[in-house]
Amino acid sequence: MSGETVFVERCKGINGLDKVVLREVRGSSVEVYLYGGQVTSWKNDHGEELLFVSSKATFVPPKAIRGGIPICFPQFGSQGPLELHGHVSSRFWSIDPDPPPVPTNSLNKACIDLLLEHTEEGVKIWPHRYEIRQRVSLRSGGDLMLSSRIRNTNTDGKSFTFTFAYHNYFSVSDISEVRVEGLETVDYLDNMQNRKRFTEQGDAITFESEVDKMYVSTPTKIAILDHEKKRTFVLRKDGLPDAVVWNPWDKKAKAIPDFGDDEFKRMLCVEAAAVEKPITLKPGEEWKGRQELSAVPSSYYSGQLDPKKPQAQQEMGHKKMGRLDWQTFSQAQSEAFAEGEAIGLQGMINGFGLGQSFVDHVSDPGLGPSSKAPLGQLTGQVEDPLVARVFELLRQSLVSPSSEGSSQARTDRRQSPMWSPPLETGPSQRQPEFNSEEVCDPGIASGECLPLVLHPLAMEVVDSATVGVRTATKIFAGDAVPDPCQVSAWVLSQIQEISSLLGVSFVGHEAEAMRLFSAIEASWRGGDQGGKQLQVDGHHGKGA
Ligand SMILES: O=P(O)(O)OC[C@H]1O[C@H](O)[C@H](O)[C@@H](O)[C@@H]1O
Structure with missing residues (x-):
């Protein structure tokens, strides 16, 4: 290999929108659009895309980009008076001129700090002033880390309350080959049943129809196992007690304009979120949340085996x-x-x-x-x-x-x-x-x-x-x-x-x-x- 790796590069993306590309020496990469402050690509060291972005994503403001990792703030979903998922994924973020310090012993060379502040226009819709700082880091092993800090900058002494999510769209081979582990026996609010509360059964979650569930107070680690790809995504989160699992399935997919009719088969959203208990910040206070995503070969995953599956099938996908x-x-x-x-x-x-x-x-x-x-x-x-x-x-x-x-x-x-x-x-x-x-x-x-x-x-x-x-x-x-x-x-x-x-x-x-x-x-x-x-x-x- 010749030439030096450019760890952080700012360039133009689709429709001339500014993006930042992060690279790591072994070949992993991440792309972040300033529009939405949104990660739209995360590739492993074989150049395989790990995130889903719809082929119908428009990349035209003011529509949020369909796929990657949109940020939901100050409102997740329809839980409040604002537009679905709030407004920051349809705003232009800037590169933070004054980012928080990077730890001196950090091995992250590829890292970008983004900043978004309220606008006076925005204050008319959500009457608060705020600052969001978001660091996107591509770690030396190819893991993707997002960390966010939200500060209340109101000068009128008012607190504000918000919900938040990293709306991760994972790319999967075939949704029927996927299972999620880590949410067994966890309570969830079912968005398809007026947020009625249920408890997930003891088995790992598999997919056969539309799912839109908000799991509350989950473990900090959730695994998404893709049998066909023999790949496991691991989501680790901190400061984000909940997790949303969403797949629109065929009918809903057809109703979403910027989503392909069959694309539900190749994606799954597992979102690190703070939704059940909204967060309140007084003026001057700051909230922090973060997630780290890894993609590892499934054969190395030690996840719990599904006792219902025949042994031969288990061995194909997951070595014990x-x-x-x-x-x-x-x-x-x-x-x-x-x-x-x-x-x-x-x-x-x-x-x-x-x-x-x-x-x-x-x-x-x-x-x-x-x-x-x-x-x-x-x-x-x-x-x-x-x-x-x-x-x-x-x-x-x-x-x-x-x-x-x-x-x-x-x-x-x-x-x-x-x-x-x-x-x-x-x-x-x-x-x-x-x-x-x-x-x-x-x-x-x-x-x-x-x-x-x-x-x-x-x-x-x-x-x-x-x-x-x-x-x-x-x-x-x-x-x-x-x-x-x-x-x-x-x-x-x-x-x-x-x-x-x-x-x-x-x-x-x-x-x-x-x-x-x-x-x-x-x-x-x-x-x-x-x-x-x-x-x-x-x-x-x-x-x-
Ligand atoms: O279509 P969007 O606004 O991107 O939302 C897509 C989905 O996001 C979340 O996962 C919500 O729980 C769903 O209710 C919503 O349909």
């Missing part, structure tokens, strides 16, 4: 994955999570090709003990060979020296050459079969916890030349600085990423860390598990 419970994390991790940084852990795990199988459990921040105590406990059963293998690699790399017997063992390991041959990860070395009874470690089988004693995050800023990679987090020190000719840029970046996202330093564990990530990389490059091949720029450590 291991359950890992990472019960505690360092304080740094908890704090990072609170700051919204740890959510990116998913991107890192996706980088391993594990999709949700670790994230499901790892991303629960837990409440770490003091940072002097073992930082984590990893227990569980591992049923998938690839997950088992990486799990084992992780365990080997992160395992406490004390659990390996003597401090001599640790010293020996530390004196081993920086570049140890990668652990064997070829097909013949993988555990051939795991059944539900088998586990990769006897300690895990008996439910014993493995203490992880990586050091708490060393937040010291070191000179980028010293670490050989661009980072503000101390990862390597002194003689342990790796020779970039010996490990790939991907390995360095993953070490960097896991270090900052987990809130740990690898000092004292450099060789194991490099061995671990190199082995994972080698495994991916060998890729006989249906995992995609890594696409690594500057393989020999030239950096991206």
Whole structure:
């Protein structure tokens, strides 16, 4: 690959409307129209479109763009006196000249901050003054993050109340092949029955007719599984307690002018929302909400299986994955999570090709003990060979020296050459079969916890030349600085990423860390598990 990636580019889109394109080195991209402040495209590193935009979308103001991610504010749906979904998706946003600071350790290079303020015209319709700041970030693993801040700028002392949604239109292969997980047993208000309240049944949601439901107080994570595409979208949200699920189906589709008659088959809206309990802001107050979207191969998703489906069918779509419970994390991790940084852990795990199988459990921040105590406990059963293998690699790399017997063992390991041959990860070395009874470690089988004693995050800023990679987090020190000719840029970046996202330093564990990530990389490059091949720029450590 030649040429530098332009992470953020402003250009003209359909009908000459201004848009901003975000790119990430591995090839993912996002497009955001200033009209509506609306994301209209999110592509993965294979260039596949992940969002639905109708072929009949007009891209002509004042009509909102049909598809992508419209913002609903100050009113969701028809819940109030305003036009459906409020008015901000038919307004021209600007690029925020004074955006909130980006965290110094952030790995997001592709990010744009948009701003929308009330207009005096608008005040006649909704008598309030406000400011909405929206950050759209394309994270290093290809995840799409939207975060919004809404401020009441009324000067007359009046509070205002609003509802809000990210009206996500996901692109799916065929709606009859899709199911949504995470909303089972959750209460919903059915928009098709005057918002009457029901409780969702215990099964994952599938689609056979029109659906327009507002699920209230949902879990923070919802998965949309597309069997045919073998793709799972994961929606994570914060500050947005509710979720709307909408598909117009055939009849309603025909009645929507900017929507193709058959397009209901290829889309599903699962919207992160605050609708049941409207939010009130006093003058000067600010509300924050955000969502992160990931798209991962379904074969790596650890979602609950539908007990009603025949086993053969389940295996076609979803391999049963291991359950890992990472019960505690360092304080740094908890704090990072609170700051919204740890959510990116998913991107890192996706980088391993594990999709949700670790994230499901790892991303629960837990409440770490003091940072002097073992930082984590990893227990569980591992049923998938690839997950088992990486799990084992992780365990080997992160395992406490004390659990390996003597401090001599640790010293020996530390004196081993920086570049140890990668652990064997070829097909013949993988555990051939795991059944539900088998586990990769006897300690895990008996439910014993493995203490992880990586050091708490060393937040010291070191000179980028010293670490050989661009980072503000101390990862390597002194003689342990790796020779970039010996490990790939991907390995360095993953070490960097896991270090900052987990809130740990690898000092004292450099060789194991490099061995671990190199082995994972080698495994991916060998890729006989249906995992995609890594696409690594500057393989020999030239950096991206
Ligand atoms: O046609 P729109 O204004 O874009 O609204 C499309 C749909 O959005 C939401 O999902 C609402 O719950 C639906 O009631 C509405 O029909």
